[in-house]
Amino acid sequence: MMQRSPSFPRRAVRLSRRWLTNAALAVTLGTGVPTAGAQSTYQLPDLGSTSASVTTGDEYRLGRAWLRQFRAQTDQWQDPIAETYVRSxxxxxxxxxxxxERLVVTLVESRLLNAFAVPGGVVGVNAGLFASAPQEGEFASVLAHELGHLAQRHYARRMERVEQTQLPTMAAMLAGMVIAAGGGGSAGIAAMMGSQAAFVQDQLAYSRRFEQEADRVGLEAMAKAGYDPQAMPEMFRSLQKLAALQGGNPPEFLLTHPVTESRISDTQARANQLPSPAGVIDPTYAMIRARALLMLNQDTPAQAMTVLTQEDPxxxxxxxLQALTDAEKTRYDxxxxxxxxxxxxxxxLSLIPTTAAEIAYAANRREVALERARRVLRLSPNYYPAQWVQxxxxxxxxxxxAFGVLRDMSESYPEDPNVFGLLAEAAGRSGRDAWGQLARAEQLQLEGSIDTAIRQLDSxxxxxxxxxxxxMAGRIERRRQDFLGYRETMRNF
Structure with a gap:
């Protein structure tokens, strides 16, 4: 069901001294990696060059490199249904x-309230955001705000504000974001700020304007997409209350997106000028929220139900949620x-029969799971969660x-390390040793373990x-040369 496959164990890697040193140079900004074909997907930047401006190509390549490092440093929440919902x-x-940008979504297994967007199109969401946003519109307002940062190219504009900008400095700034996005808390923010008080003050003033721009863009996008723009100021009020309750330890999101009374007032005034759609009862978001709540309360599933029902879902x-809880307690029927x-x-709602397929698979009823998944795919051929169960x-x-299915999936999802992990298993079980090791190497490099990936390619x-x-040997050698370039990029990063 929502449990992680044995192929993908949890990893929590401590930040290295290099990361902490780089982070001391950084100033935080929540800002957004396209999936544009296998070749462009794997191109990473030469971080040694100097540039007076940041191009979209720089943003794209840095975002790719950052995503690999981020995966190496944080616990990923592998939930195809929740991920597909966020993508939609x-x-x-x-x-x-x-x-x-064509966006790549990464979900983080953390109860901390946080979301972020990295230049180039990486959008990250902590499971804790679902817990803290009772209504779909509130959740959508956070994503809309992050898209506003990407649309306005705030990262590039900030770097253009800094004299003699270098790509390594850009990378250091992104490196600092790993600490904040991954739950490093106030210590991470302190590391990012360092001792550059005057510089930081100027940057914070600049970022306040960025926040207003992202709010404006996000509000207009919400209204045009059919969401209620009133949800954004409502979400800000909720965040402000949460910050007050937590005192000196506010939610991670507020460390990079401070909420003030003037910001709430400005957002409310803008929202009042936009149309609010008629309310429609759609249980989809509440169901996805139920998945997040149960994952966050695995040891006390009753707590997930308590939190969900507080908001009259x-x-x-x-x-x-009751069905998910029953499955957790092995009451599969x-x-x-x-x-x-x-x-x-x-x-x-494809997520409902796909959830049933997940549960059938968890109950070791593989034929039933396969038939249920295929039933979904006959109606929705590209529904990733059903593809995964199949x-x-x-x-x-x-x-x-399985090997044939996963080969196709790896073409459709070239940034998904989990697909390559499953492909490696399928290749190994079907007697394709070289293919299996190549797929494992691709998984490792997507997860930021570049040295291990190179050794795997050699094998x-x-x-x-x-x-x-x-x-195949020639193909592997070409990938090896690519990986050597990635390793240099990661070291500079």
Whole structure:
């Protein structure tokens, strides 16, 4: 169900001294990596050059490098259904925001309230944001604000404000964001600020203007996308109350996005000038929130229900969470019965029958899981969560067929290390040793473990030569040269 596959163990890596040193140079800014084909996907920057301005290419390549480092430093929340939901919300908002990037979403397994966007199109969301945003509009307002930063190219404009800007300094600024986004708290912010008091004061004043611009862009995008713009000032008020309750330890999001009375007033005034749509009862967001709450309260699932029901959610979401809870307690038949009934009531919500497929797989009913997943895919062929369940089931039942499915998925999702991890398993189980080691190397480099990835490629090359597959050996050698370039980039980063 929402449990992590054994192939993807949790990792919590301490920040190195290099990261902390780089972070001392940085000034934080919540600002946004396209998936533009396999070749451009893997291009990373030469960080040794100097530039008086930051190009979109610089932003793209730095964002790619940053994402790999971020994955190495934080616990990722692997939930295809929640990730797909966030991607769909961004797709709904993006056409009206002015942000041009094709976005990559990363979910963080943290109860801290935080979201961020990195230059080049990386959007990150902590599971804690779902817990802190009871309504869909409030959650959407945070994403819309982050898209506003991307659309206005605030990162590039900030760096142009700094004399003699260098790409290594840009990378250091992003490096500092790992601490804040990953939950480093006030110590991380202190490290980013360093002792550059006068410089920081100027940058903070500049970022206040950025925040206002991002609010304006976000509000307009919300209204045009059909969300209620009133949700943004409401979310800000909630954040302000939360900050007051937490005293000197405010939510991570507020460390980089401070909320003031003047900002709330300005946002409220702008929201009042925009249309609010008629309310529509849609349980989708509440169901995704239920998944996040249960993940955050795995040891006390009753607490997830308590939090969810405090905000008077749609009854369907309560039933959905009960089904998830039943599955956690191995009451699989009860869970599946509840979900099947819900699917009858909401036939257009693919997440419901896909959740049933996840639960069937968790119950070791692989044939049932496969059939349920395929039923979804017949109606929604590109629904990633159902593709994932299908691949997992096939891996156990028919590795050869799983390999073909996962090869296709790796083309569609070249920035997803989990897909490459599953592909490595399928290749190994179907007797494709070189392919399996190549896929594992791709997974490792996407997770920031570049040295291990290079060693894995060397092993893959040896396997290809033993098999007499010189075409594969040539492919692996080309990737090895790419990886060596990535390693240099990571070291400079």
């Amino acid at each position: 919300m961004l797709a709904r908002l993006q056409p009206y925001s002015g942000a041009n 749609p009854a369907a979401a309560v039933r959905y 009860t869970a599946l019965s509840t979900l099947d009934a819900l699917a009858q009531d909401y036939p257009d 691949a997992e089931a096939l891996l156990q039942m028919a590795p050869e067929r 893959a090359g040896d396997a290809a030569k033993r098999d007499g597959d010189y075409a």
